[in-house]
Amino acid sequence: MKHHLSDLIRITAAVVALALSLWGVLPYMIIPVAATLICGYPMFKEAFDAIRKRHMTMELSMSIAVLATLIVKQYTTGLVITLFVLAAELLEHLIVERGHDALSSLAALLPQTAKDVQPGDIVVVRPGAHIPVDGIVLKGTSFVNQAAITGESMPVEKGPNSEVLAGTINQDGVLEVIATSIGEDTIFGRIIGVMESVQSNQSPIEKTADKLAAKLVYFALGGALITYIVTRDMNATISALVVAGACGVAAGTPLAILAGIGRAAREGVVIKGGVYLEQLAQADTVLLDKTGTLTLNKAIVTDVSSFNGIDSRELLQLLSTGEQHSDHPLANAIMEAARRENIEPGVYENYNYLPGKGLQFSQQKKDYMIGNTGLFAENKIDLGTAELWLETARQNGETTVLIGSDQHVLGGVRIVDVIRTEAREAISDLHDHHLQTILLSGDNTASVNVIGRELRVDEAVGNLLPTDKLTYIQKLKAAGKKVIMVGDGINDAPALMEANVGIAMGTASNIAFESANMVLTNNDLRKVGVAIGIAKRCMKVIQFNFRGTIIVDAIGIVLAFLGYLTPMTAAMIHVISELIFILNSARLFRKP
Numbered sequence: 001m002k003h004h005l006s007d008l009i010r011i012t013a014a015v016v017a018l019a020l021s022l023w024g025v026l027p028y029m030i031i032p033v034a035a036t037l038i039c040g041y042p043m044f045k046e047a048f049d050a051i052r053k054r055h056m057t058m059e060l061s062m063s064i065a066v067l068a069t070l071i072v073k074q075y076t077t078g079l080v081i082t083l084f085v086l087a088a089e090l091l092e093h094l095i096v097e098r099g100h101d102a103l104s105s106l107a108a109l110l111p112q113t114a115k116d117v118q119p120g121d122i123v124v125v126r127p128g129a130h131i132p133v134d135g136i137v138l139k140g141t142s143f144v145n146q147a148a149i150t151g152e153s154m155p156v157e158k159g160p161n162s163e164v165l166a167g168t169i170n171q172d173g174v175l176e177v178i179a180t181s182i183g184e185d186t187i188f189g190r191i192i193g194v195m196e197s198v199q200s201n202q203s204p205i206e207k208t209a210d211k212l213a214a215k216l217v218y219f220a221l222g223g224a225l226i227t228y229i230v231t232r233d234m235n236a237t238i239s240a241l242v243v244a245g246a247c248g249v250a251a252g253t254p255l256a257i258l259a260g261i262g263r264a265a266r267e268g269v270v271i272k273g274g275v276y277l278e279q280l281a282q283a284d285t286v287l288l289d290k291t292g293t294l295t296l297n298k299a300i301v302t303d304v305s306s307f308n309g310i311d312s313r314e315l316l317q318l319l320s321t322g323e324q325h326s327d328h329p330l331a332n333a334i335m336e337a338a339r340r341e342n343i344e345p346g347v348y349e350n351y352n353y354l355p356g357k358g359l360q361f362s363q364q365k366k367d368y369m370i371g372n373t374g375l376f377a378e379n380k381i382d383l384g385t386a387e388l389w390l391e392t393a394r395q396n397g398e399t400t401v402l403i404g405s406d407q408h409v410l411g412g413v414r415i416v417d418v419i420r421t422e423a424r425e426a427i428s429d430l431h432d433h434h435l436q437t438i439l440l441s442g443d444n445t446a447s448v449n450v451i452g453r454e455l456r457v458d459e460a461v462g463n464l465l466p467t468d469k470l471t472y473i474q475k476l477k478a479a480g481k482k483v484i485m486v487g488d489g490i491n492d493a494p495a496l497m498e499a500n501v502g503i504a505m506g507t508a509s510n511i512a513f514e515s516a517n518m519v520l521t522n523n524d525l526r527k528v529g530v531a532i533g534i535a536k537r538c539m540k541v542i543q544f545n546f547r548g549t550i551i552v553d554a555i556g557i558v559l560a561f562l563g564y565l566t567p568m569t570a571a572m573i574h575v576i577s578e579l580i581f582i583l584n585s586a587r588l589f590r591k592p
């Protein structure tokens with residue numbers, strides 16, 4: 001409000017001057033002329049800048065109108081128009097500013113995380129407190145409400161060795177947590193980071209709006225010129241110049257986009273820029289990754305089978321040795337299974353990660369590989385007795401991870417994905433928005449099909465390498481589709497970048513997070529549909545403002561031409577219609 005002080009002083013001075021001149025105090029022309037020139041200074045200055053930059057702006061046409069009133073000695077009229085312009089601009093600024101504040105205050109709504117803790121430090125978290133770090137529980141048990149980050153509505157039980165996340169709420173017990181990441185490195189910290197970095201680059205529709213606004217000013221100038229030539233009536237000419245507003249378009253469009261982004265953020269969707277809001281409204285196809293996106297990050301190992309007489313504990317130990325540093329959901333499931341059995345991962349040499357396939361490592365001069373059947377086929381390893389076991393798993397829609405060494409399959413684990421509870425509803429919401437849904441996965445086709453059927457997606461495609469996901473999107477785009485991609489893994493990063501709109505889960509891997517244009521902060525898939533709804537509403541509001549402004553301006557100029565308007569009524573129509581369009585944009589901040 002402080003930097004609006006000069007505006008307020010100007011407006012007050014203009015009002016006083018108007019009152020004085022209406023009452024006829026003092027020589028009657030000096031006051032309104034002086035007040036118009038002094039109070040209207042910001043408008044004239046902007047008009048002058050506009051001439052220098054050869055821009056067509058509203059300030060320019062309004063300045064011309066005001067100068068015209070002075071030339072024809074309608075001093076009071078000139079002052080009133082100036083007053084209207086000043087008041088309208090102040091109101092507009094206030095509305096737009098409130099919009100900006102609403103967005104930047106969102107990050108402040110989120111709880112703070114600890115700053116003076118280092119990774120490796122031990123933090124004691126009391127009941128009711130926010131957990132300040134990402135870490136592992138050392139001591140204590142408690143239920144933790146993780147809804148803000150993972151979207152799970154039920155509190156999750158935590159005990160020794162469980163992972164906890166910064167920004168979640170410890171409910172009933174005391175937990176001793178060893179910090180693994182702090183501050184901006186936590187999942188929560190990254191989410192705040194993107195919230196603060198929402199770009200204010202002009203989106204295409206904002207550029208369109210600016211062009212339209214300039215055209216409207218030319219339209220008003222042209223209308224005024226024709227009015228003067230035909231009618232030689234100065235009142236009608238000034239009215240034609242004054243009546244046409246464009247701020248509903250010029251200021252209303254960025255405000256609508258800001259409001260749309262703000263509304264989405266409140267729903268748990270951070271959109272990194274207005275462009276993506278626009279793209280979201282136009283999308284016709286949604287691609288969904290399976291593991292970590294449609295399913296929870298925690299898959300569960302249901303079975304450890306050995307095919308070569310090797311002890312199943314030893315098998316799990318080898319698996320955990322290979323998987324200990326991977327953050328793939330399958331690796332997490334294996335590590336969790338090992339932890340449950342109190343198995344410590346061993347030390348490896350020569351580790352090699354094979355995206356979309358698995359990994360290789362060696363231990364005590366022996367080479368091992370962990371991964372899917374594709375990896376084993378590639379290395380020409382006969383699956384032998386594992387075949388039957390694999391087939392059963394496939395039919396159950398389970399994922400399998402094999403481990404082998406020296407041309408032999410040693411064993412494998414079966415892993416069940418836990419489908420997010422809201423996934424099915426989310427997909428049916430997307431269908432309600434008339435989007436085609438396609439499930440893309442690096443997992444085997446059989447399991448992908450099982451999940452696809454269960455979730456009723458339009459199509460399910462499995463066995464995709466990260467680059468396959470990318471080419472899949474390129475093909476769709478070449479066919480003229482507007483594509484949204486929702487993903488979380490390292491393997492999704494290229495696809496997230498290639499899609500028209502890439503959406504990452506809040507718990508996504510760092511690279512997916514960076515590659516995406518939008519983030520679902522609480523991992524709630526239904527918010528994709530919600531965001532699409534907001535985007536569509538936003539575009540509708542903008543289009544309404546476009547059309548409304550053109551209609552009001554056209555009718556106004558015709559009325560002025562016909563002599564039905566005075567400069568004062570014209571100024572009133574201009575200001576009131578503009579405020580209506582701007583408030584129409586601001587409306588998007590609220591829930592529908």
Ligand SMILES: Nc1ncnc2c1ncn2[C@@H]1O[C@H](COP(=O)(O)OP(=O)(O)OP(=O)(O)O)[C@@H](O)[C@H]1O
Binds near residue numbers: 372373
């Ligand atoms: N760390 C790993 N350990 C074992 N297997 C792995 C590992 N990483 C990848 N794989 C194998 O490669 C396949 C494809 O992995 P990728 O990460 O591309 O997709 P995904 O996460 O399984 O599925 P989605 O594409 O649905 O997220 C996995 O299904 C698995 O068989």
Ligand SMILES: [Zn+2]
Binds near residue numbers: 058088245246574578
């Ligand atoms: Zn205006």
